[in-house]
Amino acid sequence: MMTSKEVRIADYLQQDCILCHVDAESRDKAIDLLVETLCSKIDGVDRGAAVQAVVERERQAPTVLAEGLALPHARLDGLVKPMLALATSHEGIDFEAVGEEPVHVVVLILTPKDDPGAYLRLMASLSKMLAAPHMITRLAAAGTAREVFGILTEGAEEVVVLLNASSVMNCNPITLDEGDTLASAIHAFCANRVLDIPIVDSDGDLRGVIAIEDLLDQSLPRHLLWMEDLSPIENFEPFSELLRKDSETKVADFMHDKFVAIGPSVPAIQLAKMFLMQHIRQIQVVEGRRFLGVVNLDSFSSQIFWA
Structure with missing residues (x-):
C-alpha cells in the first residue's frame, strides 16, 4: 500500500507510458489508448473492464480539474501498486465536461481497489505539480516522451502530500450571496x-x-x-x-x-x-x-x- 507521505511521480510513471501528440479527438479514444498502454505492462488486468471503469467514472463526474488538464482514474482489482500513463494533444481532446475547453494533457491514474489512500495521494500530488505556472503549456508543447518525463521530474521529485481537508474538498462549489434572491x-x-x-x-x-x-x-x-x-x-x-x-x-x-x-x-x-x-x-x-x-x-x- 502507498503509505508514505512523500510521492515520487517517477515511481508510478514510466517514460514509455507517455504518449505525445496522440491522434484522439474524443475522451473515450484517449482513455482507451492510455489503458492499452498500461495494460501491456500489467498481468491479470482486463483491458476492456479497465476502460469501462474509467469511462463510467468520467461520465458520472468529469475530471477536468484545470484548464487543459484531465485526470481520469479508476481503482481496479489485480493491481499491486498505482500506475500512471500520460498523453498530450496539440488539437485538444473533448472530455465532454460542460463549460470546459478541450484538454491538452491527460493523466490516467489506475490504483489498487483496496488502497484509497494511493488514489488520494496521487491526485493531490499531481494537482499540486500540474498547477505550476505554464506547466500544461510546457507539457503539451513537448515533442518527446523523454522531454515530458524531464519536465515532470525536474527539481525535487519528492512531493510531500498530507491527506487533509484541502485534498478532498471541492474548491469551486455552487455558492450564493446574501443579496441573491x-x-x-x-x-x-x-x-x-x-x-x-x-x-x-x-x-x-x-x-x-x-x-x-x-x-x-x-x-x-x-x-x-x-x-x-x-x-x-x-x-x-x-x-x-x-x-x-x-x-x-x-x-x-x-x-x-x-x-x-x-x-x-x-x-x-x-x-x-x-x-x-x-x-x-x-x-x-x-x-x-x-x-x-x-x-x-x-x-x-x-x-x-x-x-
Missing part, C-alpha cells in the same frame, strides 16, 4: 441538484449556509406541522405565497449560521468521523472566515469507496 436559490438547488449551498460575501468570507430544508421550513406554517392529515391542502397552497415573492425575498432571510467548519489542514480521515458523529452532509472548509471550499458526504464517500 429566493428565485436564484431555487434555480441553484434544482439546476445543480445540490442540497446545501454556502453563502459567501464579496470579500470571500463565509456568511452562512442555506439548505433545501430551509425552503420547506419557510413554506409550511408551524400550525400545519401539527396536523396529522394534510390531504385537504391539494395544491401546495402554502408554497404559492412563497413563490409569488421569490424575486423579492433575499437569501439572507433563509440562511443559517449554524454549520460545521474546519481548517484546510484537518486530516481527511477526521472528516469521516465528523460526518458520522454529527450526522451532517456538508463540511465547510475555511481559513479564518475566508471560504476555501466544501466537502460533501456523497463526494467524500465516492473518493474513498469508488474514486
Whole structure:
C-alpha cells in the first residue's frame, strides 16, 4: 500500500507510458489508448473492464480539474501498486465536461481497489505539480516522451502530500450571496441538484449556509406541522405565497449560521468521523472566515469507496 507521505511521480510513471501528440479527438479514444498502454505492462488486468471503469467514472463526474488538464482514474482489482500513463494533444481532446475547453494533457491514474489512500495521494500530488505556472503549456508543447518525463521530474521529485481537508474538498462549489434572491436559490438547488449551498460575501468570507430544508421550513406554517392529515391542502397552497415573492425575498432571510467548519489542514480521515458523529452532509472548509471550499458526504464517500 502507498503509505508514505512523500510521492515520487517517477515511481508510478514510466517514460514509455507517455504518449505525445496522440491522434484522439474524443475522451473515450484517449482513455482507451492510455489503458492499452498500461495494460501491456500489467498481468491479470482486463483491458476492456479497465476502460469501462474509467469511462463510467468520467461520465458520472468529469475530471477536468484545470484548464487543459484531465485526470481520469479508476481503482481496479489485480493491481499491486498505482500506475500512471500520460498523453498530450496539440488539437485538444473533448472530455465532454460542460463549460470546459478541450484538454491538452491527460493523466490516467489506475490504483489498487483496496488502497484509497494511493488514489488520494496521487491526485493531490499531481494537482499540486500540474498547477505550476505554464506547466500544461510546457507539457503539451513537448515533442518527446523523454522531454515530458524531464519536465515532470525536474527539481525535487519528492512531493510531500498530507491527506487533509484541502485534498478532498471541492474548491469551486455552487455558492450564493446574501443579496441573491429566493428565485436564484431555487434555480441553484434544482439546476445543480445540490442540497446545501454556502453563502459567501464579496470579500470571500463565509456568511452562512442555506439548505433545501430551509425552503420547506419557510413554506409550511408551524400550525400545519401539527396536523396529522394534510390531504385537504391539494395544491401546495402554502408554497404559492412563497413563490409569488421569490424575486423579492433575499437569501439572507433563509440562511443559517449554524454549520460545521474546519481548517484546510484537518486530516481527511477526521472528516469521516465528523460526518458520522454529527450526522451532517456538508463540511465547510475555511481559513479564518475566508471560504476555501466544501466537502460533501456523497463526494467524500465516492473518493474513498469508488474514486
